Amino acid sequence: MKIAFFGSSLVSAYWNGAATYYRGLLRALAAKGYDITFYEPDVYDRQKNRDMDPPGWCKVVVYEGTIDALKAVSGSAAEADIVVKASGVGFEDDLLLEEVLGHARPQALKIFWDVDAPATLAELKANPDHRLRRALCGIDLVLTYGGGDPVVNAYRAVGAADCVPIYNALDPQTHHPVPEDIRFSADLAFLGNRLPDREARVEHFFLEPASRLPDRTFLLGGSGWQDKPVASNIRYIGHVPTRDHNAFNVTPTAVLNVSRASMAENGFSPATRVFEAAGAGACLITDDWEGIEFFLKPDEEILVARDGQDVAALVAGLSRQSARKIGESARQRVLTEHTYTNRAEAVDKIFRARLGARMEAAE
Known part of the structure; x- marks a missing residue:
């Protein structure tokens, strides 16, 4: 056909x-x-x-x-x-x-x-x-x-x-585990373009936790953030081509998903980034939205934050070992059910x- x-x-x-x-x-x-x-x-x-x-x-x-x-x-x-x-x-x-x-x-x-x-x-x-x-x-x-x-x-x-x-x-042919890349080293990384429907939530779930944790490193990728005032522990790297997404996801201790406001309000709307990160074996922290458990199990396959304070607490208490365990559990789940x-x-x-x-x- x-x-x-x-x-x-x-x-x-x-x-x-x-x-x-x-x-x-x-x-x-x-x-x-x-x-x-x-x-x-x-x-x-x-x-x-x-x-x-x-x-x-x-x-x-x-x-x-x-x-x-x-x-x-x-x-x-x-x-x-x-x-x-x-x-x-x-x-x-x-x-x-x-x-x-x-x-x-x-x-x-x-x-x-x-x-x-x-x-x-x-x-x-x-x-x-x-x-x-x-x-x-x-x-x-x-x-x-x-x-x-x-x-x-x-x-x-x-x-x-x-x-x-x-x-x-997940498309396993394009998103999968790769060696870490020092360019993307951080305790928490976020990748997303600056959009009106998401900017306030990025401030709340990413910029605010960075200010709460001055001794931790944060990585911001995506287009449009170059003139956004950010804390000194946030490193901005601009547009990240898709060929680097796997390395971007596996290198930090954890990566953050921030839904656009309209997506969070409707629920059951996981961004492509969720499956990209899970496919690479990344430990994913996401903002809270209805239906998360339909795709990944909270606390075991994904970490869920209700606000910036939750994000800061999760980052502060997350070890590399526990992060890798969560990431691998997520990878196995999406390979089985969400390709x-x-x-x-x-x-x-x-x-x-x-x-x-x-x-x-x-x-």
Whole structure:
């Protein structure tokens, strides 16, 4: 079966948090025999900051960030059995959705894949005439990478025929244990771009604990933090390319996950960083959110902090030996239950069941 997937970027993780998710899931679907073409616009300097070549398991089509190029490439939807428009493509998203749905064949399975459901749902709530809300009547299924029942119910309430979460996971081929790298030495490290929906929580869960523990070392990675006032025991290293993520995760005593506010409020929304870190065998400290135990067991496979004071206490009391034990337990759990192979099994069943039912109805 042919999939036409319109997303932000497969070949660049630059200002593109969905890259790991796309790569892991689409590679696993390709292994099941799907013929996938990924369409991405040349915007936000992503093509200048590629961190992988187009893979053998998926054809990548890069189009110019112009209306004419968008309209031309959207015609490719007519060739696919399954047409996917992802959220957050980054160039004329509403128009792209309209064009893709307009070109898709009537018998094709039409999917909106939301990689930031809380943000999308907030837009729909604020704007009853939102183009996505109007388009939902022509979409067969909404898939999201997190959110649980709150997101599923919210999507159904605004007109989605159905909504199914397909959670982030681990791709063992890309995220795995590696030797430590002195560049990333620290007692606690955090990697994440500076975003309005997360900055206050980073201050609370990372900057504040650093000020409480002046004798400990903290490492901050990600884009946009260069002008942020931080304590002297925090070392800022800027953007960390994906090729260095494994070393970034395994070298510090622990790494920190800080959810965006909207993700924490909805729960059941583990960031890709959670599975990247666990796959490398890192000891992960996360802010508290509903549903953590569905993915990793608190105190044994992950450490949970309610606030910055909890983070400081955990860092102060954590030995390298106990950190490594927690990290290895997390790695074994995600290898067993939370790989993209696991997720692709679920997606494959959904695709085949829905296309099969459509074929039977047409006979």
